[in-house]
Amino acid sequence: MRPDLSSTFTGSHAKQICVVGSGPNGLAAAIALAQAGLRVSVIEGNHSIGGGARSAELTLPGFIHDTGSAVHPMAAISPFFKSLRLSDHGLVWIQQPAALAHPMDDGSCALLQTSILDTSSTLGKDAPAYRHMIRPLFEEREILLPFLLGTMRRTQHLPSLARFGFNAMQSAFFLAHRFQSERTRGFIAGLCAHAILPLDEWPGAAYGLALALAAHTAGWPIPREGSGSISAALASCLESAGGTVTTGKFVESRDDLPEEATVLWDVTPAQLLRIKGLNLPDGYRKSLGRYRYGPGIFKIDWALSEPIPWKARECRLAGTVHLGGTFDEIALSESCAWRCESAPKPFVLLVQPSLFDPSRAPAGKHTAWAYCHVANGFNGDMTDAIEAQVERFAPGFREIILARHTAGPADLEKDNPNLVGGDISGGAQTLWQIFARPTLQRDPYKIPGADMYLCSSSTPPGAGVHGMCGFHAAASCLKNM
Secondary structure: OOOOOHHHOOOOOOOEEEEEOOOHHHHHHHHHHHHOOOEEEEEOOOOOOOOOOOEEOOOOOOOOEEOOOOOOHHHHHOHHHHHHOHHHHOOOEEOOOEEEEEEOOOOOEEEEOOOHHHHHOOOHHHHHHHHHHHHHHHHOHHHHHHHHOOOOOOOOOHHHHHHHHHHHOOOHHHHHOOOOOHHHHHHHHHHHHHHOOOOOOOOHHHHHHHHHHHHHHHOOOEEOOOOHHHHHHHHHHHHHOOOEEEOOOOOOEHHHOOOOOEEEEOOOHHHHHHOEOOOOOHHHHHHHHOOOOOOEEEEEEEEEOOOOOOOOHHHHHEEEEEEOOOHHHHHHHHHHHHOOOOOOOOOEEEEOHHHOOHHHOOOOOEEEEEEEEEOOOOOOOOHHHHHHHHHHHOOOHHHHEEEEEEEOHHHHHHHOOOOHHHOOOOOOOOHHHHHOOOOOOOOOOEEOOOOEEEOOOOOOOOOOOOOHHHHHHHHHHHHOO
16 A cells, blocks of 8 residues: 555556545545646535535534544544645644543443553453453554555455454454443444444444554544544645646536546445446446445534533543443444334434534534434434433533534435435445445456546445545556556
């Protein structure tokens, strides 16, 4: 995995590249190609760039909320992002004392911290077992993390990956039940639930382990002034490399783009199939039609009069708080999303950025962001259920709400068409769709029979703000020139 692709390019510098979509992957692809000396333009249908990495005043003036992603462990370890020196383009990362807090009903709390020892100290009698599980992976992080952010199809480090795979290619149930206490099992369940898979399905454990490993390596940072600052830094980097961005222009047909241009699509299979004039091979079209989307989310942003009054005070140390308590409760919530049912006590993922970034709210005020998993295309209202979960662990929470903004799957997809049915992962992250993403072919980025490529999170390595799907698509594009 090379962050600089310029040496791989041997074609004509007059070649024109169009990237459709300005999410982190689209911008990453555009930057890599522009740095290789090609003429690159990004075309965005929305009036603001960023896709899932944007910020806006959703509730009240002066309260900045992230419209999509809020916390960025994958961005912090992305080889391509690190190579870009985005701090030179205005991006400032903010670390919190703890990446994650997982409170329990009795007021106790597990904390995921950069230090493995400090993390394990919050897990009681499970401390030795956690250290035994995570330390060997941490010692091989220089191998494992690049593999997880690669295409996951080739490797020269089979022994290291075999050790990771023993735990990773299992269900969250298998991983969590290696521990004794309800607190540790719930903590592991919450990490694995980021996969948006039932907790008894493979390979849910991989996602939990990857997030824990990222926290111990580089934390779970948030960007100052909101996730939109990531996109602004990427756009600045692109412009410095000679690329351009056009917003407010939806591409509905291949005819909307220059005929001679190579096109990279930062879209999921469902949108690609709706683009007119692509002339996709029948087999490829049918494979894309079988691509599977996962559950959606129901999201709330709050403007608050003061910090959330957590019963477990350790929660104030963490940017992210998982609200679900025990393994069994979280497992029920995640299975309900796949069964098209509403969980009575949904597993809630909450972020409280203004505790660590005062630019997010007026002086003395705060913001928070939360979501739960729901069925794909869910059209109900989870506001009361989500707020009841917050109130459960933070009595008095409802009394400090100044305003709220809610968004269900339809709202999210309208704002960002890549969120099909509210799916924030670009497609279900099942075992099959890890290796056949979006279809089973040697080059997952190349669109057969055309000078076109797919560069969205529907390609390896999948979901997350890391830009690596775009980077790998750019590498494929340059290789085929």
